[in-house]
Amino acid sequence: MMIKKAWWKEAVGYQIYPRSFLDTNGDGIGDLNGIRAKLDYLKDLGIGFIWITPVYESPNVDNGYDISDYQRILSTFGTMEEFDLLLEEAHELGIKVIMDLVVNHTSSQHPWFLESRSSRKDDYRDYYIWADGQLDGPPNDWTSIFGGSAWEYDEATNQYYFHAFAKEQPDLNWENPRVKRDVFTMINWWLDKGVDGFRVDAISHIKKAPLETVTADDPFAPFKNVTGIENHLEELRDVFKQRDILTVGEANGVGANEAQQWVGTEAGYFNMLFEFDHISLWNKTEQEGLDVIQFKQALTAWQQALAHGKGWNALYMENHDIPRSVSSFGSEETVFWRASAKALALSFLLLQGTPFIYQGQEIGMTNMPFQSIDEIDAVDTRNFYYDMLQTGVAPEKALEIIRQTARDNSRTPMQWTAEEFAGFSKRQPWLKINPNKQSINVLDEQADPHSILNFYKEIIRLRRENEALIYGDYTLYLPEHPQLFVYGRRLGEERFVVLINLSKEFASADLPENVHIEDWELVLSNLTGRKIQQHTLFAPFEARVYHFRNE
Ligand code: GLC
Numbered sequence: 001m002m003i004k005k006a007w008w009k010e011a012v013g014y015q016i017y018p019r020s021f022l023d024t025n026g027d028g029i030g031d032l033n034g035i036r037a038k039l040d041y042l043k044d045l046g047i048g049f050i051w052i053t054p055v056y057e058s059p060n061v062d063n064g065y066d067i068s069d070y071q072r073i074l075s076t077f078g079t080m081e082e083f084d085l086l087l088e089e090a091h092e093l094g095i096k097v098i099m100d101l102v103v104n105h106t107s108s109q110h111p112w113f114l115e116s117r118s119s120r121k122d123d124y125r126d127y128y129i130w131a132d133g134q135l136d137g138p139p140n141d142w143t144s145i146f147g148g149s150a151w152e153y154d155e156a157t158n159q160y161y162f163h164a165f166a167k168e169q170p171d172l173n174w175e176n177p178r179v180k181r182d183v184f185t186m187i188n189w190w191l192d193k194g195v196d197g198f199r200v201d202a203i204s205h206i207k208k209a210p211l212e213t214v215t216a217d218d219p220f221a222p223f224k225n226v227t228g229i230e231n232h233l234e235e236l237r238d239v240f241k242q243r244d245i246l247t248v249g250e251a252n253g254v255g256a257n258e259a260q261q262w263v264g265t266e267a268g269y270f271n272m273l274f275e276f277d278h279i280s281l282w283n284k285t286e287q288e289g290l291d292v293i294q295f296k297q298a299l300t301a302w303q304q305a306l307a308h309g310k311g312w313n314a315l316y317m318e319n320h321d322i323p324r325s326v327s328s329f330g331s332e333e334t335v336f337w338r339a340s341a342k343a344l345a346l347s348f349l350l351l352q353g354t355p356f357i358y359q360g361q362e363i364g365m366t367n368m369p370f371q372s373i374d375e376i377d378a379v380d381t382r383n384f385y386y387d388m389l390q391t392g393v394a395p396e397k398a399l400e401i402i403r404q405t406a407r408d409n410s411r412t413p414m415q416w417t418a419e420e421f422a423g424f425s426k427r428q429p430w431l432k433i434n435p436n437k438q439s440i441n442v443l444d445e446q447a448d449p450h451s452i453l454n455f456y457k458e459i460i461r462l463r464r465e466n467e468a469l470i471y472g473d474y475t476l477y478l479p480e481h482p483q484l485f486v487y488g489r490r491l492g493e494e495r496f497v498v499l500i501n502l503s504k505e506f507a508s509a510d511l512p513e514n515v516h517i518e519d520w521e522l523v524l525s526n527l528t529g530r531k532i533q534q535h536t537l538f539a540p541f542e543a544r545v546y547h548f549r550n551e
């Protein structure tokens with residue numbers, strides 16, 4: 001089947017975590033005007049749309065993912081007028097704007113919840129999930145994704161409410177048609193404003209199992225991709241379907257076997273998903289190195305499930321919830337840092353799907369050498385740290401684990417320059433700047449033709465200029481090779497092959513029979529200043545792209 005064309009299949013996305021992008025008014029916190037100021041930078045990089053994480057009114061218990069008013073901009077970030085300007089200026093440059101849609105839960109300060117908790121008889125009571133306690137405890141043993149019980153006791157009405165995340169993030173009750181009606185009205189309000197789509201937060205959690213459900217291996221199973229969710233998602237899809245927008249669901253717990261149901265071309269709920277399979281391979285407490293075979297399997301399962309026009313997907317290696325990919329999957333060591341960041345870029349940007357680059361990834365930003373828990377802001381990480389201490393883990397050990405897993409690793413301010421506050425702000429920002437801003441920053445990388453930044457630009461340009469890299473078939477070669485990730489893209493006569501050594505050691509390979517590298521033209525390589533020795537020998541983290549020469 002031919003793949004149907006769409007703008008959101010051709011564009012490359014860029015995720016902005018506004019708090020850490022650029023501060024223009026000197027309060028140490030990034031803002032909407034900061035995004036406006038960098039639109040040219042994004043245009044130059046080749047970005048077709050931005051996804052902005054929540055900028056709505058919020059008490060910021062979970063940095064904006066606890067929304068108290070869906071239709072207002074948090075004053076720290078700016079005003080609605082500034083948002084409108086941002087939208088207009090982005091559109092003028094041909095950059096679309098995707099908003100974060102957080103509708104699994106609200107803030108406990110949202111007027112709906114304030115009403116809901118005020119009385120059992122309140123008109124808004126059923127906007128949230130309330131239940132009686134059992135004996136002297138919560139309604140059941142379900143635990144929150146952010147640690148502790150998923151139930152919070154509310155004295156005023158002597159009942160518990162459910163929260164999948166922090167206790168200040170009560171879950172909306174999607175079984176209540178009024179909730180859906182209000183949520184859909186809000187969605188249309190933003191679409192009428194002209195935004196180009198949504199990244200739909202935590203959407204696999206909107207359906208809850210019956211409260212009697214006992215948790216087994218996976219403590220979050222009773223509220224993760226639970227049967228019956230399809231009814232809610234179909235209604236949501238019907239709202240989205242009215243417009244030509246990009247929708248990407250965050251889908252923890254959804255496997256490749258369900259890919260077609262969720263993002264199939266005809267009836268899928270979203271255009272694409274952020275799946276968790278490949279990312280969970282390094283979401284471990286201890287650094288174990290990358291299992292290249294498993295990594296290829298995870299990515300390939302999704303590529304194949306959606307191949308030949310069956311559906312589409314989102315491609316990513318980083319976001320605001322996970323540590324920096326170069327630290328987890330590549331290497332921070334000086335000799336490997338640059339090559340490994342480039343190798344990782346090629347391991348997702350040219351697959352079939354819509355790539356999302358997370359701010360700072362394009363310059364190879366790394367994890368933060370946190371010195372103390374006081375330098376951590378993220379609520380889940382703090383809970384996790386203190387839980388570890390309670391169970392007897394030594395503070396040094398707990399900190400070491402945190403250093404590798406904390407979400408704040410990727411939330412440190414964007415490194416624009418080597419200046420004191422990295423060109424991000426005029427004062428000490430809300431989260432400490434990584435000391436490596438001296439060597440890792442936009443300004444220096446712009447000037448260096450071999451920088452990671454310029455390599456990203458080249459890959460994006462290559463993708464834009466070759467339809468085979470967008471709409472072509474995907475083939476995995478050498479699936480059992482423990483170091484190399486080799487894949488092909490093909491559209492009619494147009495053929496590309498991408499070869500990446502994802503290890504710190506030299507790797508050699510017998511190339512697939514139909515890939516005689518001698519007949520191919522090398523179009524991209526991350527070997528700077530060195531010549532390829534032998535076509536079948538790969539230096540640590542060496543990565544190449546070949547194009548088949550049509551004689
Ligand atoms: C998503 C967001 C994360 C947030 C959570 C709760 O996973 O990406 O940052 O904490 O949802 O809204």
Ligand code: CA
Pocket residue numbers: 022023024025026027028029030031076
């Ligand atoms: Ca600011």
